[in-house]
């Protein structure tokens with residue numbers, strides 16, 4: 001069963017943004033909440049949502065491109081189920097017009113199971129090639145410069161700068177996850193990670209002290225997320241129920257996922273399964 005609601009995350013004031021030139025007035029902002037009791041319905045509706053955003057970006061123009069940024073972790077399987085393995089959705093995806101970027105990446109070689117690109121390739125891109133017993137042309141996928149991995153501080157900063165230089169002016173869609181601690185992209189909560197959430201000038205940063213392995217990553221900053229035309233979170237599983245309560249009910253502004261709601265507001269949709277949303281009242 002599916003249930004759609006607009007959740008008011010209304011706060012008044014301005015986001016704390018000491019290094020920012022952008023001050024965002026926070027009026028009463030609504031985010032959209034989509035809840036599902038069945039996994040199949042969740043991934044199907046998630047796929048449909050992505051398809052809608054593709055169609056409005058491409059507008060039947062064969063020369064247009066769909067700029068999308070994806071997250072790692074549980075996102076890959078949902079993308080496979082919702083886009084590649086869904087017989088209603090798959091034929092409508094115009095893969096060659098997709099330009100795919102990563103919201104964050106772990107600074108490990110692509111064959112390392114921790115690599116977000118490596119997992120996306122294995123779970124989504126490789127099966128896509130022969131899906132439906134035919135040869136499918138794939139999307140253009142923008143990865144970090146793997147040859148710089150292991151080069152230390154200077155190389156890690158260069159990976160972030162190079163990746164930032166590849167990004168489009170704005171994304172048609174950014175797909176986010178939310179960790180048990182409220183992190184999104186590789187923007188982590190806590191004072192020692194303030195350098196990540198407070199950055200609004202640069203688009204991509206080296207995250208050098210990730211509390212979740214591996215320690216070295218790159219991440220989009222909130223500046224990139226703020227400029228996106230649409231943002232969707234996908235969150236599943238009972239391990240997420242406490243953090244979903246903190247994000248959507250308590251609205252703890254120390255959490256990077258809450259900052260996304262505050263900055264992006266009405267363009268944000270949350271897709272939750274019932275276990276992740278177990279502490280969110282049904283009438284929300």
Ligand SMILES: O=C1O[C@H](COP(=O)(O)O)[C@@H](O)[C@H](O)[C@H]1O
Pocket residue numbers: 070071072073074075103104105116176177178179180183184185186212
């Ligand atoms: O480390 C990461 O975690 C988040 C959340 O992952 P999930 O498996 O709990 O959905 C993910 O969005 C991010 O891309 C990844 O690097």
